[in-house]
Structures are given as C-alpha cells and as structure tokens.
Amino acid sequence: MDFHLQTQDKGSKARAGKITTDHGEIATPIFMPVGTVGSVKAVHQRELKEDISAQIILGNTYHLYLRPGLDIIQQAGGLHKFNGWDRPILTDSGGYQVYSLAGTRKIKEEGVTFQSHIDGSKHVFTPEGVMDIQRRIGADIIMAFDECTPYPCEYKYAEKSMHMTHRWLKRCCDRFDATEGLYGYNQTLFPIVQGSTYKDLRVQSAEAIASFEREGNAIGGLSVGEPAEMMYEMTDLVCDILPKDKPRYLMGVGTPANILECIALGIDMFDCVMPTRNARHGILYTSEGIINIKNKKWEDDFSPIDPNLGGYVDTFYSKAYLRHLITSKEMLGGQIASIHNLTFYLWLVGQAREHIINGTFIDWKNDMVKKVSNRL
Amino acid sequence: MDFHLQTQDKGSKARAGKITTDHGEIATPIFMPVGTVGSVKAVHQRELKEDISAQIILGNTYHLYLRPGLDIIQQAGGLHKFNGWDRPILTDSGGYQVYSLAGTRKIKEEGVTFQSHIDGSKHVFTPEGVMDIQRRIGADIIMAFDECTPYPCEYKYAEKSMHMTHRWLKRCCDRFDATEGLYGYNQTLFPIVQGSTYKDLRVQSAEAIASFEREGNAIGGLSVGEPAEMMYEMTDLVCDILPKDKPRYLMGVGTPANILECIALGIDMFDCVMPTRNARHGILYTSEGIINIKNKKWEDDFSPIDPNLGGYVDTFYSKAYLRHLITSKEMLGGQIASIHNLTFYLWLVGQAREHIINGTFIDWKNDMVKKVSNRL
Numbered sequence: 001m002d003f004h005l006q007t008q009d010k011g012s013k014a015r016a017g018k019i020t021t022d023h024g025e026i027a028t029p030i031f032m033p034v035g036t037v038g039s040v041k042a043v044h045q046r047e048l049k050e051d052i053s054a055q056i057i058l059g060n061t062y063h064l065y066l067r068p069g070l071d072i073i074q075q076a077g078g079l080h081k082f083n084g085w086d087r088p089i090l091t092d093s094g095g096y097q098v099y100s101l102a103g104t105r106k107i108k109e110e111g112v113t114f115q116s117h118i119d120g121s122k123h124v125f126t127p128e129g130v131m132d133i134q135r136r137i138g139a140d141i142i143m144a145f146d147e148c149t150p151y152p153c154e155y156k157y158a159e160k161s162m163h164m165t166h167r168w169l170k171r172c173c174d175r176f177d178a179t180e181g182l183y184g185y186n187q188t189l190f191p192i193v194q195g196s197t198y199k200d201l202r203v204q205s206a207e208a209i210a211s212f213e214r215e216g217n218a219i220g221g222l223s224v225g226e227p228a229e230m231m232y233e234m235t236d237l238v239c240d241i242l243p244k245d246k247p248r249y250l251m252g253v254g255t256p257a258n259i260l261e262c263i264a265l266g267i268d269m270f271d272c273v274m275p276t277r278n279a280r281h282g283i284l285y286t287s288e289g290i291i292n293i294k295n296k297k298w299e300d301d302f303s304p305i306d307p308n309l310g311g312y313v314d315t316f317y318s319k320a321y322l323r324h325l326i327t328s329k330e331m332l333g334g335q336i337a338s339i340h341n342l343t344f345y346l347w348l349v350g351q352a353r354e355h356i357i358n359g360t361f362i363d364w365k366n367d368m369v370k371k372v373s374n375r376l
Numbered sequence: 377m378d379f380h381l382q383t384q385d386k387g388s389k390a391r392a393g394k395i396t397t398d399h400g401e402i403a404t405p406i407f408m409p410v411g412t413v414g415s416v417k418a419v420h421q422r423e424l425k426e427d428i429s430a431q432i433i434l435g436n437t438y439h440l441y442l443r444p445g446l447d448i449i450q451q452a453g454g455l456h457k458f459n460g461w462d463r464p465i466l467t468d469s470g471g472y473q474v475y476s477l478a479g480t481r482k483i484k485e486e487g488v489t490f491q492s493h494i495d496g497s498k499h500v501f502t503p504e505g506v507m508d509i510q511r512r513i514g515a516d517i518i519m520a521f522d523e524c525t526p527y528p529c530e531y532k533y534a535e536k537s538m539h540m541t542h543r544w545l546k547r548c549c550d551r552f553d554a555t556e557g558l559y560g561y562n563q564t565l566f567p568i569v570q571g572s573t574y575k576d577l578r579v580q581s582a583e584a585i586a587s588f589e590r591e592g593n594a595i596g597g598l599s600v601g602e603p604a605e606m607m608y609e610m611t612d613l614v615c616d617i618l619p620k621d622k623p624r625y626l627m628g629v630g631t632p633a634n635i636l637e638c639i640a641l642g643i644d645m646f647d648c649v650m651p652t653r654n655a656r657h658g659i660l661y662t663s664e665g666i667i668n669i670k671n672k673k674w675e676d677d678f679s680p681i682d683p684n685l686g687g688y689v690d691t692f693y694s695k696a697y698l699r700h701l702i703t704s705k706e707m708l709g710g711q712i713a714s715i716h717n718l719t720f721y722l723w724l725v726g727q728a729r730e731h732i733i734n735g736t737f738i739d740w741k742n743d744m745v746k747k748v749s750n751r752l
Contacts, residue, residue, distance in 0.1 A: 039701055083697055317460060
C-alpha cells in the first residue's frame with residue numbers, strides 16, 4: 001500500500017491524499033460504506049460503483065467468520081471474488097462485535113472467548129487467529145485485534161485495556177509479518193489507538209501505535225456514546241502524534257458534521273453504519289439538511305430527493321414516493337434511502353477533498369456543518 | 377387500447393399479439409410483475425426496464441386506496457407520475473384483497489363493507505366507487521369489481537356470486553363509460569369471468585362477459601387452490617368462448633409450467649406474486665429448473681445464477697453468494713432473487729412468443745414444461 005499526501009490545508013489540519021492498493025486507488029478524505037457480511041445492505045455492487053462512487057468498502061471479520069465461514073470465502077478466492085467487489089476492501093478485526101454483540105464473552109491476555117449471536121456456539125479470537133482469519137478473507141487493509149472500551153470507562157480499566165491492546169498489537173504484527181496473502185495481492189495491517197477519553201492515555205497510545213511504523217493508523221474507541229466535543233478533542237490530540245505521511249482512519253464515525261469536523265483535524269478515512277441503518281428508518285442526509293421522510297410534511301412533496309447530488313435515485317424518485325414506500329415498509333424504500341445516503345456521504349467527502357485542494361476548505365466546512373445539521 | 381393478433385399457433389391455441397396503449401406497446405403473451413402498492417417489491421424502476429424488460433406492471437386498487445391514498449396519487453398526476461413507471465400499468469380492482477386480506481367484511485348487492493388491514497378503519501367498495509378510484513389511480517387497464525370465490529366453493533354460492541359479479545359488471549361499465557380519464561390518456565376496462573370450477577357456470581359467465589364487448593377480457597377465481605388440471609380445464613373452456621380478437625388475461629397465474637400450459641390454451645396476459653414472493657424466500661425459477669438456494673448444496677457453487685438469461689444479476693452474482701445473502705437475511709439477497717425470477721418470467725414468455733411466431737411452440741413448450749418443473 002502506498003499513501004501520497006497531495007495537499008495540506010492552510011486553514012486547518014485537513015489533508016487530501018491518495019492511497020494506492022493492488023485493487024486500485026482511493027482518493028482521501030474518503031468514506032467507506034459498511035458491508036458487514038459482504039454486502040452493503042440493500043445496495044447492489046453496480047450501484048455502489050456507478051451511483052454512489054464508492055472507492056473502498058468494509059467487511060467484518062466476526063460476521064464473515066460466522067457466515068459464510070472462511071472455507072467458503074477461501075474456496076471463492078477471497079472476499080472480492082466472493083461478493084464481486086473488485087475495488088479495495090478493509091476488514092474490521094471483529095473486536096468491536098465480540099464486545100457489543102456476543103452475549104457471554106471472556107477477555108483474557110491470550111484472547112477472547114465468545115458465543116455466536118446466531119447459534120450460541122463457542123469461539124476463540126486471539127490476535128494471531130484474527131490475523132490468519134483476515135489473511136483468508138483477503139481484504140486489502142486489515143485491522144489489528146484490539147479491545148474497544150465502552151463509554152464511560154473507568155481510568156484504571158481503560159489504562160489496563162490499552163496496554164493489552166498494545167501487547168496484542170505486537171502479536172498481530174508478528175503474525176502478520178510472518179505470513180503472506182493467499183490470493184496474489186498485498187495486504188496491509190493498521191494498528192488502532194485506544195485510551196478511552198483520557199488525554200494522557202490517548203497520547204501514550206498514539207505514541208506506542210506510531211512506533212510500530214505500519215503503513216496506516218486507526219483511532220478506535222470513539223463514537224461510542226461520548227459527547228462530540230470529547231471525540232474531537234481526542235481525535236485532535238491523536239492526529240498531532242500520528243505520522244503525517246500515513247493515512248489516519250477514525251473508526252465508526254459518524255454524522256456528516258462529525259466527518260467534516262474530523263477531516264479538519266486531519267482524518268483521512270471514515271466508516272459508519274449510520275447512512276445505511278438510518279436510511280432504512282427513513283432518515284435522509286441531504287445537501288440541505290436532515291429529513292425524516294416519515295413526517296407528514298413530505299407526503300405531497302413531489303420534488304426529487306436531492307437534485308444537487310445528480311445521482312439516479314436522487315433525481316428519479318420524489319420525496320412523496322419515498323415517504324410512501326418507507327411508511328408502507330416496502331423494501332424499495334430502504335433501497336432508495338440507502339443509495340441516497342451513501343451517495344450523499346461520498347459526495348460530501350468528495351466536496352471536502354476538492355475544497356482542500358482548492359484552498360477553500362475551512363469556510364466551506366464551517367458553512368456546510370451548519371447546513372448538514374439542519375433539520376428540514 | 378388496441379389489440380393486434382399477429383400469429384395463431386397451428387399446434388395449439390397459443391397466440392402472439394401486440395397491445396397498444398397510450399403508454400406504449402405490450403408484446404403478448406406477457407407476464408406482468410406485481411407492484412401492489414406502487415412498487416414491485418425490492419426492484420428499482422430502472423431494473424424493471426433495463427434488466428427485467430418488463431412491459432407492463434400491476435398496481436392494486438385496495439392497497440393504493442389505503443396507502444398513499446387517492447389524494448396523493450391524484451396530486452402527483454396519477455400512478456405513473458407518482459412511481460416513475462412510464463410504461464403501461466394495470467390495476468387489480470381490489471376485490472380479491474377485500475375478500476382475502478380484510479378481516480370482517482360484508483358482501484351485499486350494493487357493494488362490500490370492509491376494514492383496513494392497516495388500522496381497522498371501515499370502508500365501502502361499490503362497483504361505481506371502484507371505477508372512480510381506478511380513474512383517479514390512472515392505470516391504462518382497469519379491472520371490473522367482482523367477487524372472487526374461494527376453492528372449494530358450493531355450486532349454489534358460486535352461481536349466486538357469479539350472477540352478482542355480472543350485475544356488478546353492468547354497473548362498472550355504466551360508470552366507466554359515463555366518466556373520463558383524469559390525466560389525458562385513455563383507460564380501458566376488462567371484465568372478469570367467474571364461475572368457480574363448474575363447467576356450466578364458466579360457460580355461462582364467459583358468454584355473459586363476452587357479450588359486454590369490452591376491449592379485453594379476464595378470467596378470475598382460478599389459481600385459488602384447485603388442482604392445476606382443473607384450472608387448465610376451466611381456462612380451455614373459457615378461452616374457446618372469449619373473442620379471439622381481444623386479449624385474454626388469466627389473473628394470478630402462476631408457476632412457469634402453469635404459464636406455458638395456459639399460453640397453449642390461448643391466454644395472452646398473466647400476473648402473479650410468486651416470482652417476487654418466493655424469491656424473498658430463496659426459491660429461484662431458472663432455465664434449468666427450480667432451485668431452493670437455501671439448500672446446502674449451493675454453498676460452494678460459485679457459478680452464476682443463470683447465465684442463459686444474460687442479465688446483470690444472473691451473470692454477476694454466484695449461487696454461493698446469493699445463498700449466503702438469503703441465509704443471512706440480507707436485503708440484497710431478496711433483491712437479487714427478485715430481479716432474477718422476474719427476468720426469468722419475462723424471458724420465458726418472450727421465448728414462448730418467439731416460438732409461436734416461428735411455428736415451433738408446441739414441441740418447445742412440452743420440453744420446457746418438464747425443464748422448468750425440475751427441482752435442481
């Protein structure tokens with residue numbers, strides 16, 4: 001993997017860059033649609049490419065390990081071949097799911113024992129095992145196995161957990177570096193900064209993570225319920241420590257405003273289930289603000305969903321029709337809203353990138369944060 | 377509406393024809409995807425046109441009357457404008473839904489009182505009212521308000537109901553002929569033959585319906601649980617009475633084999649929820665037979681779904697990936713399977729039409745009935 005830093009904004013810490021993988025280039029800042037079990041919910045691969053202009057999507061190790069299972073993915077020739085997405089893929093390590101989804105789990109130094117949320121079967125994830133699993137899934141960018149602490153989290157627990165995450169990272173790197181990709185293209189490993197909402201822990205963790213000198217770095221354990229200002233403070237602190245010449249990935253963030261603010265702090269990559277999950281419940285993020293399409297006010301609004309975006313669903317379908325589909329619980333409603341929200345997120349980061357390159361980012365960002373937070 | 381009978385098969389009663397409406401032509405025999413509440417479930421309008429090659433879709437009076445309601449549809453400029461489908465639409469009269477979905481309903485000579493399945497509110501459908509409703513919805517082809525008898529049905533009830541359906545038809549025609557379309561294009565009214573599974577009633581009903589001399593005729597009250605042979609017998613009988621120079625529509629039919637057999641009996645138009653409903657449960661109709669994609673045997677079958685069809689989903693996605701999506705209850709699974717099944721149904725009637733025109737229908741049909749009934 002290669003990262004080329006193209007522009008550093010003068011009015012903020014925002015950057016524009018280009019990541020090159022064996023499955024193609026990614027222009028940053030970028031938003032990555034979440035395809036948990038190998039499918040971005042309700043969206044065809046053709047739509048991801050042609051309508052949404054997604055450049056990289058996420059998969060999830062925990063979910064893919066349980067279904068369809070590694071044998072099937074490996075027989076297919078890796079996740080790209082299995083799901084037909086031939087651009088870059090990043091896999092989350094499964095740490096977050098093991099803690100949040102799995103019912104009974106035990107975290108020990110060796111690893112985590114957990115039960116499948118599907119059939120209750122017992123499984124063990126260790127740092128080494130999760131590297132092997134991600135080798136078999138075959139994502140271009142794979143994530144270290146960490147512990148994602150909840151919010152709020154006691155200082156002592158956060159400190160102890162962070163040190164374990166660092167020790168686990170060493171084990172991840174050792175295993176990753178001792179193995180090779182199975183499908184003829186390169187994979188790279190991103191470590192994850194933890195430390196909850198404690199400044200000193202975040203500084204310590206960022207320094208430790210930077211010292212591993214991997215090709216990119218991630219920030220985890222944020223956007224788990226803490227106030228946005230706290231998330232920005234931690235992100236700012238950590239970005240100042242993580243190396244400038246490598247991409248920075250803020251995991252699980254967030255609203256359009258969160259993304260704009262964190263681009264301004266130096267983040268290059270984002271992922272979040274929000275645009276697709278909220279779409280299915282009728283929440284639309286648009287270039288003019290947030291729409292709850294279930295509200296009666298949209299019942300007779302026959303204007304297109306968001307003509308500023310110019311995409312298929314945004315110009316073809318009306319708000320009134322989409323409202324009808326969502327309130328009638330028609331699948332097509334969730335499909336249209338998902339494509340729309342993802343199109344908007346990709347449009348938003350694309351606009352941010354253009355403004356960074358043109359030197360007009362900060363004014364645009366301040367204006368846009370207000371606009372996209374506005375409830376219509 | 378105009379119907380041009382192009383070819384009459386020599387080896388059977390199959391026909392190839394062309395229906396012309398103000399929203400374009402329909403080549404028959406044709407299958408009409410069902411878009412109950414104004415959306416063919418899980419399928420974008422673009423996919424209906426470009427991938428499935430649908431020429432006409434159905435809407436349902438009962439469902440559209442309840443949601444989004446007639447005011448909204450009329451404000452949009454009719455159903456075509458509301459849902460963005462600019463090719464022909466046919467609306468079912470709602471009779472079937474009032475009997476099968478609505479809990480408490482009372483059928484009287486004047487009309488039917490029923491309760492909404494959504495909120496329990498009380499409504500009345502009369503023949504005149506249903507004509508007015510379908511004028512407001514604005515389909516190209518609208519259906520008479522009839523009583524669809526269940527199977528089995530006592531002779532006396534079937535006879536009494538049939539006579540009421542005929543009296544209702546007179547009221548439908550009077551109201552329809554006394555009114556005009558609201559949106560600047562023509563609408564036409566199809567009457568419906570009833571008579572349950574009784575030969576003498578079917579003959580009586582077909583003769584009565586033919587005497588109204590409408591532009592097309594439908595056969596209702598079949599495919600409600602009776603054996604297929606009985607359905608074919610009734611269809612054969614009725615087709616021999618209904619005029620040759622007008623399209624014949626067999627309502628709610630059926631499996632691929634049912635459709636092929638009924639084309640051979642002289643049916644021109646079909647609709648059925650089967651391809652979309654069964655798709656969502658993982659049942660695929662293919663050019664080689666029926667697939668239950670949930671079966672473990674497809675788990676590692678990385679071949680395309682049905683390469684014979686040549687469509688997007690059929691060549692792009694593998695059986696193993698589709699199985700994974702359906703068993704994981706991912707929306708995309710239902711989407712892919714729905715597009716596939718509809719593509720197959722439209723392919724099948726298109727093939728039938730070609731073979732009728734080329735004079736090779738009957739051998740192809742006999743061979744194909746076996747193939748498409750085969751469980752893979």
